[in-house]
Amino acid sequence: MAWTGIILVLYLVMANIPLYGIPAQATETSVSLQRIIFASSAGSLMELGIGPIVTAGLILQVLVGAKLIDIDLNNPEDRKTFTAAQKSLAILFAIFEATMYVIGNKYWQGTGITPSWGVKLLVILQLSFAAFLVQLFDEMLQKGWGIGSAISLFILAGVAHQVFWSFLGYVPRVAETYGFIPALIKERSLLLIARPNGYPDLTGLLATVAMILFLIYVQAMRVEIPVTSARLRGIRTRVPLQFMYVTNIPILLVGIAVADLQLFNGIIQNLAGPTSTWARYYQDFVYYVTPPRGIIPAISDPLRTVTFTVSWTILAVAFGFMWVELAGLNPRDQAERLIESGMEVPGMRRNPRVLESILAKYIYPLTLLSSLIVAAIAIVADIFGAYGTGTGILLAVGIINQYYMMISYERALETYPLLRKLLGEG
The missing domain is CATH 1.10.3370.10 (SecY subunit domain)
Incomplete structure (x- = not known):
């Protein structure tokens, strides 16, 4: 620590x-x-x-x-x-x-x-x-x-x-850059429900709280597959698969791609100049795949909102399936791991292909559904102007959950020294 x-x-x-x-x-x-x-x-x-x-x-x-x-x-x-x-x-x-x-x-x-x-x-x-x-x-x-x-x-x-x-946040003499609380103290206006230019407002605050609570809820959900162990005299147990099977990886990959586009957009504009036709086309492309920040920007440019929503949804699903294959989370690799650990599905032959077909009925729908959910969370949060962006909230909640699991693991090893030896960390 x-x-x-x-x-x-x-x-x-x-x-x-x-x-x-x-x-x-x-x-x-x-x-x-x-x-x-x-x-x-x-x-x-x-x-x-x-x-x-x-x-x-x-x-x-x-x-x-x-x-x-x-x-x-x-x-x-x-x-x-x-x-x-x-x-x-x-x-x-x-x-x-x-x-x-x-x-x-x-x-x-x-x-x-x-x-x-x-x-x-x-x-x-x-x-x-x-x-x-x-x-x-x-x-x-x-x-x-x-x-x-x-x-x-x-x-x-x-x-x-x-x-x-x-x-x-507070910047003296620049009214528009106040954070929500300083602006509320200064203006005392219900117009803070939705502020122009993507500045923090009440809608964004409520969206932030709602998205965090929803993420905590869905990350705790599991889909359990019944299995049995031939090595341990047929002891029955369940293999839990996270409902958010791809976690926040699809939106992270989408965010990295769009962030790289933004990075090179600034470089291209500086090199080619604002009058360059192809540089303008590239700038427009980046603009239409970049999230609008808040209700007012989203409503004022519906074409941007639609292109952002569609592009991020498609990319999130594509990256979700790609990550499942690259990270070894696909049914084939998961089936091989279960077979190597001595597990099998009750009533089914202990065959990797049979187990793979059973896992595919769970894994691929979970991949599609979790990719769509994380995309929807990021998109809705950005449209409503959530603080820290929708992508940022997804990443932050996921990272905090990872830290919680790591600290809990370390505490368990400290409390039960024998467990450390069983895991080979003694």
């Missing part, structure tokens, strides 16, 4: 240290999907956040799952190779993104400042080194110095920051 806290504090400090060599940045009060997914902070050492690590890991996972790279992640040596490749690719992504930011004149556009190549190189080095530190933090936590992973920790911190800012 102490190391986890130290790393979290270091991340928050880095997120508030401005890059040396760039003009002073205005306070960023808008909620961006890119900032939520990548846990980044504009104009600071955490400009890239966890983006390079997440993007590198996603690409390698897809290549391994599609068998384009011959690596067995169950083999310790192959897993080391995969980890080393992910680290190297993440650093290359960090250098590439930092270079594109500098070449695209992201920090100096419209300021009248023409930086020297020395200053540009210094900015690239700062961003690349910060990305390396984030990767080091993640490695420390995953090797047992802390709890969980730095990626999950930083996403949770970013969402918590956005929720807190939306609720209590």
Whole structure:
């Protein structure tokens, strides 16, 4: 817990240290999907956040799952190779993104400042080194110095920051950027039920609470499959499958894809200029797949709301099925694991194909249904202006649940030392 806290504090400090060599940045009060997914902070050492690590890991996972790279992640040596490749690719992504930011004149556009190549190189080095530190933090936590992973920790911190800012944020002399409570104190108006430009309002607050409660409820639901053990004299038990079988993975993957589109949109606009036709087309495309923030923006541009809803639903279902296959959660792999553990379905032959056909009746419908549910939660939450974005709430609740399970597991091992020996951790 102490190391986890130290790393979290270091991340928050880095997120508030401005890059040396760039003009002073205005306070960023808008909620961006890119900032939520990548846990980044504009104009600071955490400009890239966890983006390079997440993007590198996603690409390698897809290549391994599609068998384009011959690596067995169950083999310790192959897993080391995969980890080393992910680290190297993440650093290359960090250098590439930092270079594109500098070449695209992201920090100096419209300021009248023409930086020297020395200053540009210094900015690239700062961003690349910060990305390396984030990767080091993640490695420390995953090797047992802390709890969980730095990626999950930083996403949770970013969402918590956005929720807190939306609720209590305050910027003097800028009325529109007040959080809900300061705006309520200042304006004392029922118009705060729905505010323009996606600013925090009462509708968003109620949507945030409702979505959190609903997520807690559905994550506790299970679908149980009766099985028996031939090794333990036919003892009957049940294998619980989570009702949210794909958890928040589909929306996380959709969010990463859209966040990457937003990232390159800024770079393309800076490089090509606002008058470029193809750059405008790309900007329009990104706009129509980006969530509207609040009731008023959603109603004022129904075409955007429809395209966002349809595209996110289709992508969530596609990513859900893709993840089930890549992560070994499909009926075939699950059946093999049950057979290896000595389990079988009562009244059925102990045959992997038979067990696979039975599991398929549960797993594929659960995959479709859970993908649609997480997509619906994210879409509805964004349309109603939930604090921290719908994607952020999904990720935050899932991460908190993971931390709860990990801490409960550690406490169980401390309470029952014999259990540690049985699990081979003694």
